[in-house]
Amino acid sequence: MEVKVDEEIERMSKSDIKVSEEFDKIKYDVMIDVEELVNSYLYDKTWLVRENANSFKTFTGLFAFVAHEVLKRYALFSSAGFPRKQVEAHLRGDLHIHDLPYARFVAYCAGWSLRKLLKEGLDTPNITTKPAKHLSSAVDHIVNFLATAQQEWAGAQAFSSVDLYLAPFIRHDKLDLKQVEQEVQRLIFNLNFPSRAGAQTPFTNFTLNFTATGGLMEEEAIVGGKTVGRLGDYIEEAMIFTYAMIKTLEKGDARGRPFTFPIPTIGVGEDFDWNGRRWTIGDADLSYEIFRLAAERGSFYFLNYLNGYINPNSRFAMCCRLLPDVGEICKHFGGIWTAPEETGSIGVVTINLPRIGYLAKDDDDLYALLDRVLEIARQNLMNKRIHLERVLKEKPYDLPITSRYLGTFQFHYNTVGIVGMHECLMNFAKVPIWDDYGIQLAKKILRHILNRLKEFQAEDGVLYNLEQTPAESTSHRLAMLDAKLFRKAIEKGEYCIQGEPGAYYYTNSTHVPYNAPLPLHEKIRVEAEFHPYFTGGCVTHIWLFEMPEVEALRSFVRRVMSNTKLAYMTVTPTITVCLKCRKSWVGIYERCPECGGKYSLEVYSRIVGYYRPVRLWNKGKKKEFLDRVHYSLDGEYLKPRDILKEVPW
Structure with missing residues (x-):
């Protein structure tokens, strides 16, 4: 070529x-001008500072940027590259x-195999644990495993069937919904702290499989490293875990901002409870709650087992779209x-x-x-x-x-x-x-x-x-x-x-x-x-400019899953957060609907597969966001640039 x-x-x-x-010019000039490199980060002289929206400008970000550019030259121009x-x-x-x-x-x-982690415990070079005996310990092991593993990989770290594998701990600890929700809060918050090099959050993905059937349900359930029955014996507790996760994700953090990770995937198969008659947690219809969260926060990815070519027993979600x-x-x-x-x-x-x-x-x-x-x-x-x-x-x-x-x-x-x-x-x-x-x-x-x-x-x-x-x-x-x-x-x-x-x-x-x-x-x-x-x-992303009615969204997703070849889809409402009021709204606003503030607003959407503030995106992605056609389920569509009189980032 x-x-x-x-x-x-x-x-x-x-x-x-x-x-x-x-090539020869750059290879010859392998010795980097350190002052120029540092200043390019400090003063945004290169778009590479915004190459990854999952990062902030911090000292460790600077440290990572400099190391990144040095090692990039090693990878591209050294004899060992x-x-x-x-x-x-x-x-x-x-x-x-x-x-x-x-x-x-x-x-x-x-x-990764969550079964193996629960059966063998967390074994790192400087500390080793016994297998978790309680939900709180299992949560700690998951967080620390993913944070440690992330240091050895460039991209996403994933666990499948998190709900099913943690369900036995809920029963054996005799936990009620409020107690489970507290543990799920610990899990979600701890996975969103910037514990990765360069002040980044570990990129994590969870698949929830309480909807599954077949061989998965025959897998061993584990508590304290020992078998305590089959995963299929703990469906009710798996649904409790899922509901607790929904309640945590809908609240967001203390400022109302959506959580970036883990990206949760839920399978849609033949036994999906579209009518809200079987998946009940107390008075709550779990199916309804799944779509309410999707309408408000866009959290769930939907993996389609109804399209005729995806086997629910052979596909695992690894990141924001790897299947x-x-x-x-x-x-x-x-x-x-x-x-x-x-x-x-x-x-x-x-x-x-x-x-x-x-x-x-x-x-x-x-x-x-x-x-x-x-x-x-x-x-x-x-x-x-x-x-x-x-x-x-x-x-x-x-x-x-x-x-x-x-x-x-x-x-x-x-x-x-x-x-x-x-x-x-x-x-x-x-x-x-x-x-x-x-x-x-x-x-x-x-x-x-x-x-x-x-x-x-x-x-x-x-x-x-x-x-x-x-x-x-x-x-x-x-x-x-x-x-x-x-x-x-x-x-x-x-x-x-x-x-x-x-x-x-x-x-x-x-x-x-x-x-x-x-x-x-x-x-x-x-x-x-x-x-x-x-x-x-x-994946197909459905960008929304307003919050859909929950039943309409449930019906919409059902039609798409049942009648198209889509493998994987998201419903992605754009979210505006007021950092002053600590409230959030679905939609694109120039002023806070509550306090009227203009400069306290932050707009969130999926840059690719995960939610981040648009202000952190690279220039190309910011322009793409302004160009994106956003929809409502009743057929209307518009672009953010049609709403924003001036671009705030």
Whole structure:
């Protein structure tokens, strides 16, 4: 691809971007100007300060930023870093290697076995516990395990069936709802303190499975490290735990702000109580409470077991959209009894589709360019896997939690993602993603990628999957690179890109572009067409500008789950918090409805999969938020920029 890119640069732009020369220049200048680096953080001289919305500007943030930039150069330009061809592809913007510099040292995300933690206790290098005997101890073990494990991974840490595994403790401790709620408060609050390096909150995900049926319910229930029956014996207590979690999440923190983590996922299967007749906690209808929380806080992700292609016993939610298929692991390693309790992703590389779409002259050229970039992504992921396996074996630096509770990366995927399918289609065929031809062409591209990943999997003997990567900073970074590369084409309207100068971005994966004024049912219909192709996970976000009526929302989610191919969805109301009044409202407000304050307001929405204040987002994502079409369930839609007379961030 490098020859073709150089030709396009020479033909369409007078900007002197020569990747090899830039590479040599940066490699030669490995010694960083420390004063310049520190000042770039202190005075916001680079957008990288806002690369991750899950962080604040603090001393430890400064410390992490400086270390991050130094280690990034090690990962990219040292003899021990990634090979030059892979680095050039990243710097040039053909693809994006996620989580640099962590990608050179640790894996991406992990789902852990809560059963193993409860059975064996928490074992760290400097302190070891016995298995938890009480709910309070189990909560402490979960919090400390996740906080410790997060130090060894770049991305999300997940536990599945948290409600079912903690339910036996509720019965054996003879706890009432108020006491359970107190323990859940401890759990949620402690997981939201900035205990991660760089003043970040650990990225955590919980799946709630009291709705499940089948084999999971036959798994052993554990208290004090000993078996106390089956998980299926404790459904009532699992529902109590879920209700306590709902009550905690709806309150938010002391200032009314929504909790960012853990991201809770709930499965929607054949036995889901849509009518509120079976899931009762005292006088409360648990099904109603689930959707009330979704309407007020947008907390839950809904995992669809009704679409005909997701097996509730083989998919686990790992982060804000990663849904690895354990069934694929079973096929690859010899059957259901070989399936591990722990899986996840070694690393992620995202392909820049808009650039490929623009450079391709015809169909053959499109797939040839795509294959070249996919091959580089493959090499990068295999290089990383080999390095991490050596780390586990030879321990040049230790990963104690990973070594103790995982021991192998055999069941973790090499993950490939995409960004900007809509822009790719516009650049290549001049059709939007919601056009019938656009949908078919997008599917053809996805099938091509999947076929290549299957070939890689067979040849390399490791697992590969395709994910709608969140692309929090990737969509902005790649768009900004292409804005320089194809500046004249953009000015002429010949190159499709979102945003504006200084705040360009690409649409995430196969999403409908956020500024497209499609009716809600059309947005869902189009995005659902692509979900079955993403073997590594996907999501559709429904942005709301007002709080829906709970029964209407319950009915809406039921229709979507029952009648579409959507795998994973959120209902995302935008939330405005007044830090002075300590109250919050669903909607976008310029002044506090209570005190009339203007500068005490903070607007929260999902930047990708998690809620953060919009003021902390990078420039591309801030522009995306203003462009997002927000809906009401009765068919209305508008954009934040239609409401805000002036942008407060």
